Amino acid sequence: MQYEKQIAFGEGITASDGSFSINFIPKADPDIKETSDIFFNFEVILNVSDQAGETQSKIFNFHVGFVSLQIDVAINNPIIKSRPAELKIKTLSYDGFGLNGSGKIKVYHLIAPTSVERPPLWTGTGIWSDVLDVRGSVNNYWNLTNWPAGDLVLEKDWVTDQSGLTNVSIALETGVYKLSVEAKDRNGKSVSKDVHIIVIDPQQDKFIFPIPNFSGCSHNTAKPGSTVTLYWGTGYTSGVAFVELVSKGEVLKRFWTNPEKTLHTIDVEVTEKMRGGFNVKIVFVRENRLYFNAYYVAVPWDNKLLNLRWEIFRSKLEPGENESWIIKVSLPSKDSLPGEKEKEENLQQPEKVEMVATLYDAALDLFSRNDWTNKFDFFRQDFNSGMNYFSNRRLFLNCLHDWIVQYESYEISWRRFPDELVANSMRILPFRGGANAVLAAAPMLAEKVGSTETKGIDREGSVVKNETGTQDSVYHIQSKQFIKERSNFNETAFFFPHLTSDSNGLININFKMPDTYTSWRFLGFVHDNLCRNGLLTENIVTTKELMIIPNPPRFLRQGDVGVFNVRVLNQSDSTLTGEATLSFTGLIDNQNYDMELGLSKNQLKFRILPGESETLSWSFHINKQVSFLKYHVSASTQWFSDAEEGVMPVLSDKIPLIESCPIYVNGPGTNKFQFKNLIKTDRRDFRKNNAQLIVQVTARPIWYAIMALPVILDEEYECTDNIFNKYYANCVAKVIRRSNPDISDIVKLWQQNDALK
Structure with missing residues (x-):
């Protein structure tokens, strides 16, 4: 479809579990022919608002085609007569999700041409396809996909699992075949995928198929001590290829193939010096055509990796909870390092490793994702450096450009808040950081707003004072339970730049979780003095059975009528009944302002079913000149409770005026006026x-x-x-x-x- 078209629009309400459905009819472009490989892209734009007015937006795409099933086939190459062909079949949707499917594999012999045909100089399409095909291929038989199919050799059933995967083994004799993997989607429409293969016999000296150039590699990844086998052959009666083995930019071996053989087997013994990878290049020239075969084989630095696993770990925590984790660091097992004997220093258990670790709010990744390197990248790494150049190829004159383009730079300046005003904005903007969020901007308030920690409550319900002798802030309810307010909303739970392991390879991490209900992401990177390294990542969630999440106004002005919304969530398995309480105090004088703000009824009842939430609201009027208000909001039931405190700024309703000067202009002319106070x-x-x-x-x-x-x-x-x-x-x-x-x-x-x- 060459244009965009809106096909559905509407509004809806989510179910009690937060789910919702969108019903529409996807329409295809009537000008496009219906085939199995055509699909259309649909974009859904969602804007979801909760009862507190908070809105989240999401855009996602999905694809719909004329058939509901796709088939993907991967096969090992080359295929040796002594080993069966291993097919990996995957059935999936257009969006890449695995689907259960079944069908048949049909294997056909391909009818070979009588002679070898060279490919054209230009293998693409367009106006050059005929011009450049000078004495080239007539039927394009140099490409296996153009060979006609012959007799049916084999037919086999296959079924994929729920993830859409299955493996099928097929034993074939030497020859050229077409494998047709067929299936039907849920609507009964046929879907197929064709794969052309060559089965060779390395014991033979002749390549018996009329193909100008054939090559293959047994592995694309190897380890020291293993053997990588490459194959090269040509369908001509004779042919000589030039072979190079290159590693670290040096040619380790180079030779010409035996002209008496047209099928060659090249074995490469992988050594420790080849870590980082090596290249094998096979060059063959025949009938004014260059055939360049380049293979890159990766030899990873797995001897420089460290294994990390959790000894003690919990992925579900409560806000404000003290936690202790233990990580075990060890070397990979010797079985993962086959072949040549390792150096003694690489086989010993790491005596001591260093670790840098952090735990931060995963929501920050929506702005800029924080990803650490999963391994050191300063070890040598080869790459496929082969490039195909041939002197007999057609060349075209380049266009000459001799004009000079002048570029001028410019800078756009936008209005912004002064630096003095936004220097501490990251701590103030959320207005959920309790007293500490304002102390960065107003250090003189530290003595009056210093946070305290509740030590406990006695059997009669009286408040126990803390070490400083001041009364802790708690709520007294009927069950003699006290509610500890959440006030630490740091977005980083911890950042430890220098953790070390003990003699057993154990790393201890002790920390206290912030009070935020959110998902957290852990990153830990370790290394030792031999540059062995490893990365460990994990996701953590902080939650409670009963949670209260306030959504206060970002700021208010004197004289405003405000609405304070909270959302109470029930994460337990039973219905919860209780009450929520809201109270305001002055941040500077610590006096209660409930009556002055018109908050006569500060307690609201709630009854919430399991897994659901309810939004509660209080109205108040700012009729007193205060600069900052500290709110205390809590929810409690017979067994569960939660509370949060934060700061809400109140701005003045007056604007300071430096000077006001009337200017009178009577009729045409020019008058000059001077603002004296403005100049001063x-x-x-x-x-x-x-x-x-x-x-x-x-x-x-x-x-x-x-x-x-x-x-x-x-x-x-x-x-x-x-x-x-x-x-x-x-x-x-x-x-x-x-x-x-x-x-x-x-x-x-x-x-x-x-x-x-």
Whole structure:
């Protein structure tokens, strides 16, 4: 489909378990012919909002084709007569998910041409395909896929498992075959995959098939002490190839093949010096055609790896819990290092290893994923360096360009908050970090806001004081249980740059989990003095049976009416009934502000089924001049409880004004005005306060005086100054109405309209 088209749009509500369904009919492009290899891409854009107003967005794609099943076939190459052909069949959807499937494998003999045909100089398509095919192939029989199929040799059934995988072994004699893997999808439509193979007999000296060039390699990965076997052959009556074995940029061996043989077996003994890989290049020239065969065989540095496994580990923790993990470090077993004897230093158990480890909030990976190297990459690593160049190939003149393009750089500057304002924004923006989130920006509050830790509660329900002698912050409920508030919302649980193992290869990690409900990601990288290394990753979740997650306003202004939302989740196996409590205190004076904010009823009841959640809301009014409020929100049942505290900033409803100057321009001309207070102000103050210069232009300035009159008249207290201001405002209004008849007429219209009185 050459264009995008919206096929469905709508809204829905999730089920109690959070699931939802989308129903639509995927439509195909009517101009495209229906074949099994055509599929269409569909994009789904989701925006999900919870009851607290938090919204998450997700975009994902899926594919729909004319058939619902795909077949993928992998086969070992080359195929030797003495060993059966191993087929790995995979049935999957267009999105790569494994599907259960079944079908048949049909094996056909291929009818070989009478002579060898060389390939054209240009093997692609387009206008050059005919021009460059000078005395080349007539029927393109140089490619096996163009050989006609002959008799059916073998037929075999196959069935894949639930993951869509199965292995099938087929024993074949020497020859050229086409393997057709056939199946039907759930709608009864036929699906097939064809594979062309050559079965050779290395015991023979002649390559009996009319193919100009044939090559294969037994392994693409090897270890020291093993043998890698390569095969090369040609269908011509005679042929000589040049073979090179290259490692570390040096030619270890080079030779010409025996001209009396057209099928050759090349054995390469892999040694310890070949770690990092090696290349084998086989070059053959015949009838003005170059056949370049290059194979790269990887020899990994597995002798430089360390095994890491958990001795003590838990993947499900509670917030604020003290935890201890133990990691075991060991060398790979000797069975994984076959062949040539290792150096003595590489066989001994590592006496001491160093480790760097961290545990952080996995949600940060949505912004920038944190991935450590899984192994040292400074060991030598070869790569396939073969390149196909031949002097008899067609060359075309290059286009000459002699003009010079001038480039100019530019920089775009955007308005931003001053550095002094956002220096500690990472600690303040979430407003869930308790007292510590504000201390970075206001260190002078440290003495008043220092966090305390609850030591306990006695049998009668009285609060036990901590070591400093101050009363701990707890909630007393009917079951004599106290609720410990969660206030540590660090996004990094720990970062230990220098952990060491003991004599047994054990590494101990002791830490305390932050109070956040989230998923965590662990990364641990170890190494020793011989550059042996390893990486360990793990995912951890912090959760409780009863969880309360607040969604407070990011900030408020004095005079605002705010709504405080919380979500209470039940992760237990039974229905939970209890109450949630919200309370506000001043961050500086530590006084309770529930009554001043109009929060007369700060307790709400809830009843939540297993695995579900409920959203609770409180309304309040900021009518007192405070700068920061500290909220305490908790949920409790008979057996479970949870609480959280955080900071909510309250901004002033006033804007500081440096200078206000009226400017009168009567008729055409140029007038100059000077803002004296603005000139005297330090420019650095502008950067600190994010200053603005506002110019308002009006043809009737008298309206500004009219707009200011209600402010003067609306005075809360009846003092002498306010009485005079009201008298003065009435006198000004009287003068304006007498001197401006049109304004007086508008005021009369307002007085006649009941809605404006």
